[in-house]
Amino acid sequence: MIESIWVEKYRPQKVDEIVGQDGVVERLKGYLKTKNLPNMLFAGPPGTGKTTAALALAKELFGKAWRENFLELNASDERGINIVRGKIKDFARTRSVVGDFKIIFLDEADALTKDAQHALRRTMERYTGTCRFILSANYSSKIIEPIQSRCALFRFSPLRDEDIKKRLEFIASKEKLKLEESGIEAILYVAEGDLRKAINLLQSAAAYSNEINDELIFKVVAKARPEDIRDIINLALGGKFTVARERLRELLITYGMSGEDVVEQFHREVFRLDIPEEEKVKLAGMIGEYDFRIKEGSNELLQLESLLAQFTLLGNPEKETE
């Protein structure tokens, strides 16, 4: 058991302990009684309990032997559907000793392309006798209809503030933290119904101090999100291209960020900038264009630098040469 990362340390072990999601929990408990499961699709935003629910089901159904009967796959990690199918094949080859089936949990299934999903559907059909599939996705609409129709759909909604609060207070008492009301409020504000985010925030704040208030929370939030990104955009818009380029390069070295990470953060920051609204739209459009160019191109650093040069022009339109 992992103790050092609180998200894992305080992950509920039983279906009944799952925070919030009352309707989902009731239905899952019904399956536990009959000791049978359909194929399932867990849909919902991050940090709402999808992985926890899958794990808890396995732990309650298989007891100590859950690890041998539960295969966790991440669609975004595996290179191609063939690898996924290969792993599924290996795992499904042997029958479960403790139950009638094994569970295959395919996380982030919406990361699979349509073609890959069709291949997955065929694989699901092949192993219905020995395996149950649980797919998780942020959006059920990104899962093809034939798979949806073969799964029981479970919708996980963003957690209610009072549920997150209760959990935070539980962890705070276990970790002997003085969690102030203002601290809770600040965490709830930032987490937006994502319990994983809330717990991570609590732990990083606890790395500073045992007494947690709103001031500390906002300090931590600012640290976790590099201000550099905004500075870089502002430098470029202010015409200081060479400085902006230098800072971009430092950022890439310090954080090992990929071009796509930077573009994503640029895009997020643009709408928080103190610039005219119509310029935000222009910037966003440029970022989109370069997101595409990075994917088409060879050297993402060149592309990012070119994007900064376009920012510089946008911030410093020249008068017509006389």
Add this chain to the structure above:
Amino acid sequence: MLTWVEKYRPQKLRDIAGNPRAIKDLVKWAESWKKGIPTKKAILLHGPPGTGKTTTAYALARELGYDYIELNASDSRTKDIVDRIIGNASKLGTLNPNLVKKVLIIDEVDGIHGKEEYGGLAALKKWIKTSLQPIILIANDPWALPKEFRNLCEMVAFKRIDQRTVLKVLKKICSREGITADERALKLIATNSNGDLRSAINDLQSLSEGKKKISLDDTDILTIRDSELRIFETMARIFKATSCDRAKEALRESEEQPETVLMWVAENLPIEYEDPSDLARGYDSISKADIFLGRIERRQDWGLLKYAVDYMSAGVAMAKKRRYHKWSRYQYPKILTIYAETRKKREIMNSIAEKLQGKKDTYEKCHGSKKLMKSYLPIMRIIFNNNYEMAAQIASEFELNLEDISFFIEDNETAGKIYYRAKELTSERIKLKTRGEKQISLLEFG
């Protein structure tokens, strides 16, 4: 403050360093005006930068007692402006050789180009044909001018200045400025200048900024390898080119791979192009060249290379709306080293993410994708920099090595401390575990 280039610019023809023959030819042509109007009314001084063309032109005008009217690159040279300035000047001409003549000096003739200056060259051609005044034209690259234009001019070539002459000038400036310089250092500056006296003097001035002594060590920043010298030339030829053919030729004659040239172009573009719109257009061309390189990589279709080459040479050259008349010290592309460094960082991030997942062991550690694991890294960075014990716990549970820990903390000493504390925690945990297992077996069999 005057730059030394200005401060020590020779005022008299006999003080000019190098190119004695070219100067003699020029004087001869100028003298011929005293006897009447020669067949070639314009003279074109051409040659690499820093060889004395402009200095010679002005010294000549002064020495012969001519008035001069100048039109240089900082002036816009549209047809109208050329007509107005030259027209007025040349009409004042007279056939009486005793009257003071006016000489027209037009610098950077090969830079008259583009939409704005459309027609400027044609207007100039017209004026040369009808002029009653001597016209001195100056250009780096006479071949960029149309043939019929060149045929109207007396051509005088200025060559790169030999190292001994450059060295002599440098020594003279040192003595005038009261600087003691190691002869070897001066020689190195002279060699590096590659016959460009202006750049040599600029180098000397930048090296002696704020001190009165120059040692050989000081010249470290100037030493450049031979291959670099060649790529510097490629850069200059691409950036200064005013036609697609010229720019493409520069790349064709370069010994470097197109990918390498592209990085050089990107590194030095902001040094060369000052206007934001030129910079943005130039970078857009770089970006498009890179897109073609990406397509080549993915599809192994080398037939696409020509388009990448077009964009990085002609595309970049045509991105400028005006010419930049300056000497730039080009830089080695930092992007090459950054690429290696960020790749290393990303490998470490990946390895940490995998350790968080615990994929290599039989049991899982954290649940979720690598992408999710990477989202934990900023949080871990905060923990590692602020809570030594919490950090050691994480390092112990996920078996992070010193390199992983150093990803989060810059201070090596703290990283080392966390690493050793993590080792302690790990061995304590193993002890506890084995003791626990013993107790269980005692219970079972006891």
